[in-house]
Amino acid sequence: MEETAQLKIGDKVYELPIIEGTENEKAIDISALRGQSGLITIDPGYKNTGSTKSAITFLDGEKGILRYRGYSIEELAEKSTFLEVSHLLIYGELPNAETLNSFRKDITQHTLIHEDIKNILEGFPSNSHPMGVLSSLVSSLTAFYPESLDPNRSVAEVDLSIKRLLAKLPTMAAWAYKNEIGHPANYPDNRLDYCSNFLKMMFAVPSADYEVDPVVANALDKLLILHADHEQNCSTSTVRIVGSSHSSLYASVAAGIGALWGPLHGGANQAVIEMLQNIKKDGGDVKKYMAKAKDKNDPFRLMGFGHRVYKNFDPRATIIKKAADDVLAQLGVNDPILEIAKGLEEIALNDPYFIERKLYPNVDFYSGIIYRAIGIPTSMFTVMFTIGRLPGWIAQWKEMRENKEPIGRPRQVYTGMNLRPFVALDKR
Numbered sequence: 001m002e003e004t005a006q007l008k009i010g011d012k013v014y015e016l017p018i019i020e021g022t023e024n025e026k027a028i029d030i031s032a033l034r035g036q037s038g039l040i041t042i043d044p045g046y047k048n049t050g051s052t053k054s055a056i057t058f059l060d061g062e063k064g065i066l067r068y069r070g071y072s073i074e075e076l077a078e079k080s081t082f083l084e085v086s087h088l089l090i091y092g093e094l095p096n097a098e099t100l101n102s103f104r105k106d107i108t109q110h111t112l113i114h115e116d117i118k119n120i121l122e123g124f125p126s127n128s129h130p131m132g133v134l135s136s137l138v139s140s141l142t143a144f145y146p147e148s149l150d151p152n153r154s155v156a157e158v159d160l161s162i163k164r165l166l167a168k169l170p171t172m173a174a175w176a177y178k179n180e181i182g183h184p185a186n187y188p189d190n191r192l193d194y195c196s197n198f199l200k201m202m203f204a205v206p207s208a209d210y211e212v213d214p215v216v217a218n219a220l221d222k223l224l225i226l227h228a229d230h231e232q233n234c235s236t237s238t239v240r241i242v243g244s245s246h247s248s249l250y251a252s253v254a255a256g257i258g259a260l261w262g263p264l265h266g267g268a269n270q271a272v273i274e275m276l277q278n279i280k281k282d283g284g285d286v287k288k289y290m291a292k293a294k295d296k297n298d299p300f301r302l303m304g305f306g307h308r309v310y311k312n313f314d315p316r317a318t319i320i321k322k323a324a325d326d327v328l329a330q331l332g333v334n335d336p337i338l339e340i341a342k343g344l345e346e347i348a349l350n351d352p353y354f355i356e357r358k359l360y361p362n363v364d365f366y367s368g369i370i371y372r373a374i375g376i377p378t379s380m381f382t383v384m385f386t387i388g389r390l391p392g393w394i395a396q397w398k399e400m401r402e403n404k405e406p407i408g409r410p411r412q413v414y415t416g417m418n419l420r421p422f423v424a425l426d427k428r
């Protein structure tokens, strides 16, 4: 028999169905409640609200588990590549040698972006933050590919939009950076793999040869895998909700980039490094900053700590911390900021304030240290997260469309003025 929950309001009892996922997660389905009782539920920040059923990513915040399509993040980070993971997320299965080859070929074929994008870039002041530029450039793809505006077109046409976006995002990201520093843009080199091509577009200059360091390309590939999806987070929910009005993929992803940019979400990686640099500049007194983080009258928060769903540890942070040590050792980089980060972590993990609130380092606490070591400038950190998260956004947008989900439209409890008469101004 179907399990139900009972909700008693006054003397009336409502039977609410309970649905169960494949990992035995349970949810009370309240979708019919308003029709039956006239009441809605309220949950600011959706802390206890599921917005969808999804078969893409499984996350258990208590146990620190993260899996894409059933594969553990630990195994994927160690054994696969970002392109394989992208295929897995978007199409549901890891590619075999043949499908990987044709996927890679398709992506490589579309890396070039329209020359007119240069005109758009020229319109931005040269010190523009690359996240704002990137969001605009992704949105501008709707103008270059007007057929992408209709997400109801054939599967093949939607798939072409997907591949174009995966292929062009690194080019647009590198060009946004070149614009920021006022240097000429580099064209893609389609002989290179996804990450090496991006690095070359970022760092090659006309006056010198540029060889991609495989240590750097591998570190970047791993970071992108770790960021590739994270179920219904702020930016992914944005992408799904924008797409639910049958907006195009490009418009939905452009909105997702805006959501990711904030320091409480993807922008935390930039905020972490800025915080660590400030602590270093201020004499490296980590205890002082711990006290500030705990002081409710001080707006300071320990960036890179805490997570809405991980209440034990963030498995991505564990992998990244080790990767940071490895990459710095391989590249022979000695970053004093890493020592400050480790000092902060050690104090926080033993402090009752952080223990009681289950606040642990999240993915962004150590990612910036690797980005710094491989030469990525701070303003580009969240752009790197964007490149990593793109296949997740695409997979979630595609799933939402294939499941024919209704338009996302929450309700509210109104707390404003009651009806009052309008008194016209005496304009004489």
Ligand code: CMC
Pocket (backbone or CB within 6 Å): 045, 230, 233, 263, 264, 265, 266, 268, 293, 294, 300, 301, 302, 303, 304, 305, 306, 307, 308, 309, 357, 359, 362, 363, 364
């Ligand atoms: N430093 C100090 N106190 C904190 C922090 C922190 N980083 N994070 C949470 N708290 C406290 C908070 O003040 C509250 O205390 P109290 O119960 O006494 O009022 C308690 O912990 C619960 O916090 P919350 O803000 O209600 O939790 P939330 O689930 O709404 O927010 C968060 C989650 C990630 C926004 C938050 O922990 C935070 O602001 N962290 C710093 C920013 C950050 O690192 N963000 C990156 C998240 S991982 C990348 C991604 O996928 O987005």
